[in-house]
Amino acid sequence: MNTRKPVVLLAPLDWGLGHTVRCIPIIQELLKQKCDVLVACNSKQKQFLYRENASITFIHLEGYNIKYGKSRLQTLFKIFLQTPKMLIKVNRERTWLKKFLLQTRVDAVISDNRYGFVSSELPSIFITHQLRPISGTGPLVDGFIQKVLYYYINKFGVCWIPDWISTEINAGGKLSHPEKLPGVPIKYIGCLSRFEKSVSSPGFGMNTLLIILSGPEPQRTVLENLIVGQLKTGTLNAVLVRGVFDNSSIASSDNIIVLNNASSIELNALICNSDIIVGRSGYTTVMDILKLGKKSILIPTPGQAEQEYLATYLHEKKFIYAMDQKTFCLKTALEKIKVFPFQNITTSMEQYKPIIETFVASLKDHPSNLHA
DSSP: OOSOOOOOEEEOOOOHHHHHTTTHHHHHHHHHTTEEEEEEEEEHHHHHHHOTTTTEEEOOOOOOOOOOSSSHHHHHHHHTTTTTHHHHHHHHHHHHHHHHHHHSSOEEEEEESOTTTTOOOSEEEOOOOEEOOOOOOOOOOHHHHHHHHHHTTTSSSEEESSOSSSSOOOOOGGGOSSSSSSSSSSEEOOOOOOOOOTTOOTTTTOEEEEEEOSTTTTTHHHHHHHHHHHHHTOOOEEEEOOOOOOOOOOOOOHHHHHHHSSHHHHHHHHHTTTTEEOOOHHHHHHHHHHHHHHHEOOOOOOOHHHHHHHHHHHHHHHSEOOOOSOOOOHHHHHHTTTSSOOOOOOOSOHEEEEEEEEHHHHHHHHHHHHHO
């Protein structure tokens, strides 16, 4: 049997930090299975992941740099205009990968929603929960987009879906459980979260509210200004994690503690020590909320149709309480959730571990002959 460590190259999409964050459990399990992990990402993603695990090797890869508008219509229009740029990026990352593999020994490639990050020479895994895209422009357009995405997904060897296989108890609804699946083998690996329940940490006391902001600008700042403005008029004890890695700042006040960002350990403790979580309805946030079983008020990013769908779907399932940004009122939301019948999911979120173990074992048994 081959004894050298398998080398796995992983590339998460840079559309916010959600794709990067949800790769943390996968990276940790790959390291546990004695793999060398290379992460292809931009500088912001590297800054975040390096703090989580300094043993990872990073390779710079430009992201998609998607821009949002200040309103729902502006965001939809901007994303539409950026579609050609996204397709160009797909071709560029395919070219980048071919050149990189000629210079560096790699045994397998894992792509989180980067459609061009695939090799015909190596085992290539695609991670996505967006098998039925929702663009906000209607089912005909969504169906066309799905065909295009499946064209790219079918170039991979297997597709991992971070959700439960059940069509009744799941986090993604029709996003991850479409009527038609891609042509490649599908594995539902369970929801992914870097967090654990009841993690305590010195210095983090109990808080009524924890506000976690994320996502592309300017919508991150729009929501920040909205929530901070409403908090300043009250006396609620709150912690705001801004989700930024630059030098910008907001002063803390008597009732608001402000952090630009937080490590996984810090954020885990903050979530566990808070009564209510306020944030976006991004899929990674949703998976964290479901694992930790916290009451939440989630606000979809205007114009990001996937978040709008998830907010509605999960609200109807009673997993979260959803509120529209345009009409968001913190006081009203806090009153509503007092009687909202929140439901918790008790299904295990460890399904990805045996799947990765089997995957790594196959690499050890049949290593690539490239650059050996």
